[in-house]
Amino acid sequence: MKVARRRCEPLGLPWRLLLGSxxxxxxxxxxxxxxxxxxxxxxxxARVLQWLPEDTETLIxxxxxxxxxxxxxxxxxxxxxxxxxxxxTGDLALVDGGKHSKPLRGRKIECIVSGARNFDGVSNFSSxxxxxxxxxxxxxxxxxxxxxxxxxxxxxAKAVRTLVGSEVFxxxxxxxxxxxxxxxxxxxxxxxxxxPNTVLCASSDxxxxxxxxxxxxxxxxxxxxxxxxxxxxxxxxxxVWMLRHTPKVGERAHIVxxxxxxxTNGFRVVYIPRTGSELNIRKIREEWLPKNLFDSQMxxxxxxxxRQPDGTVVLSCAREFRDDTLWFGWQLYRLQAFELFLADE
Numbered sequence: 001m002k003v004a005r006r007r008c009e010p011l012g013l014p015w016r017l018l019l020g021s022x023x024x025x026x027x028x029x030x031x032x033x034x035x036x037x038x039x040x041x042x043x044x045x046a047r048v049l050q051w052l053p054e055d056t057e058t059l060i061x062x063x064x065x066x067x068x069x070x071x072x073x074x075x076x077x078x079x080x081x082x083x084x085x086x087x088x089t090g091d092l093a094l095v096d097g098g099k100h101s102k103p104l105r106g107r108k109i110e111c112i113v114s115g116a117r118n119f120d121g122v123s124n125f126s127s128x129x130x131x132x133x134x135x136x137x138x139x140x141x142x143x144x145x146x147x148x149x150x151x152x153x154x155x156x157a158k159a160v161r162t163l164v165g166s167e168v169f170x171x172x173x174x175x176x177x178x179x180x181x182x183x184x185x186x187x188x189x190x191x192x193x194x195x196p197n198t199v200l201c202a203s204s205d206x207x208x209x210x211x212x213x214x215x216x217x218x219x220x221x222x223x224x225x226x227x228x229x230x231x232x233x234x235x236x237x238x239x240v241w242m243l244r245h246t247p248k249v250g251e252r253a254h255i256v257x258x259x260x261x262x263x264t265n266g267f268r269v270v271y272i273p274r275t276g277s278e279l280n281i282r283k284i285r286e287e288w289l290p291k292n293l294f295d296s297q298m299x300x301x302x303x304x305x306x307r308q309p310d311g312t313v314v315l316s317c318a319r320e321f322r323d324d325t326l327w328f329g330w331q332l333y334r335l336q337a338f339e340l341f342l343a344d345e
Contacts, residue, residue: 037231045111048135049222052115053210056223057247058130058336060088062112062240067093067105078321083329084240084262087336088112090134091189092201094174100152103145104199110139115223117207119337122181128337129175131186131204133211141196150193163205164212166192173203233259233270233312246339258338266318267332279313281305288315288331299324 041049045061052059062085089112093101116132142149153169154160161168171189190208192200194215202208224230230243240262261268273279285305302325305315319325334340 037234037236038226040236042111044137045113047218048111048113048137049224050218051135051211051214052113052133052223053117053207053214054221054223055247056115056117057119058116058242058244059224060084060112060114060240060242060336062088063110064239065109065112067101067107067109078329079264080267080317080321080329080332081240081262081264083321083332084242084260085112087242087333088114088134088240089136090114090132090201091174091203092134092136092191092199095153095171095189095191096156100149100156103149103152104142107142107145108139110137112136115207115211116203116336119340121337121340122175122177124178126334127176127178128333129173129177129181129184129187129203130337131207133200133202133204133208135194135211136199136201138197138199142193143196146193146196149199153191161205163190163192163209164216166194166212168192168205168208170205175203228257229272230257230259233272235259235261235268238262242335244335244338258335260332260335262332265320266316267328269315269335271313271315273311273313278311279307281307281313284313284315288328293327303328 038046042063045063049059065085067089092104095101112134114132114134116130119128119130121127122129150167150169157169157171159170161170169191171191173183173187174189175187177183186204186206188203188205190200190202190205192202192208192212194200194212200208200211202211224243224245228245230245234241234243238261242260242262243257244259245257256272256274258272259270271279271284285303288303289300302319303315303317305313307313317325317328321329
């Protein structure tokens with residue numbers, strides 16, 4: 001069985017790439033694989049991770065970041081880390097054209113922990129739909145900004161609901177879809193002031209409900225358990241990173257998953273094979289640079305793909321974000337749903 005191969009459209013891409021434009025602190029770069037990797041998670045990240053449902057497939061973590069003071073008419077400097085922050089914050093800055101996020105901009109964030117599941121391509125160019133929730137923990141209480149933010153949401157929201165005891169502001173989904181893709185019952189944009197220093201932004205009310213239930217009574221088990229092989233490939237010292245554990249669909253999944261490290265001037269992706277299988281480097285390269293779109297050798301020279309002794313394949317770019325690397329930004333967006341677009345061999 002083949003999974004349909006779709007090409008990506010950059011609809012809404014500038015927003016997603018720029019909404020994370022922030023002052024990011026760099027941490028020492030370490031890629032040592034440790035059996036106890038998750039024991040090195042920052043305590044706040046480890047606690048918030050327990051709020052994510054157990055069937056979560058993709059995790060994005062950002063630490064020590066700032067929501068940008070953004071001038072829509074001014075020049076924007078985008079770094080690869082900004083793309084990761086934008087993916088982590090979800091639709092927070094997209095609601096109503098971003099005007100409601102103003103009270104939160106410029107505020108220091110301790111961490112963002114974003115989980116997602118059930119990815120689906122909903123356009124001929126592979127715009128993604130998924131059930132997700134971004135948990136954004138600020139370093140200090142929002143104070144008056146919390147009231148300003150919620151009052152603005154209350155006036156503009158399509159609906160205001162109560163879910164597991166929390167006030168939820170409901171807005172239309174921001175996902176770009178073709179006419180053949182029907183909106184689901186759970187689909188939308190759901191915003192919550194969970195605590196004086198914590199904001200939630202979800203794309204699914206049922207995923208949000210699971211998060212809120214786990215906040216009220218955190219179970220011992222959590223999403224993405226310690227024994228997953230992806231954890232050995234995560235750079236926990238990085239300010240922004242992503243982990244994707246692909247769900248098994250029938251007999252398709254021969255690849256376990258991937259991890260991504262977002263750096264200031266570059267990124268690093270590790271593809272992880274299932275035990276006893278070997279990754280196809282040619283196919284990975286073609287996913288990143290389809291022959292019908294990129295014939296320039298200069299473009300191809302901007303990424304390196306290397307098979308490691310442990311069987312993983314590392315794809316890396318050490319170039320700054322520019323017009324001629326914009327396509328790579330879209331590919332990083334697609335990595336949230338890694339393997340959705342790969343055809344079986």
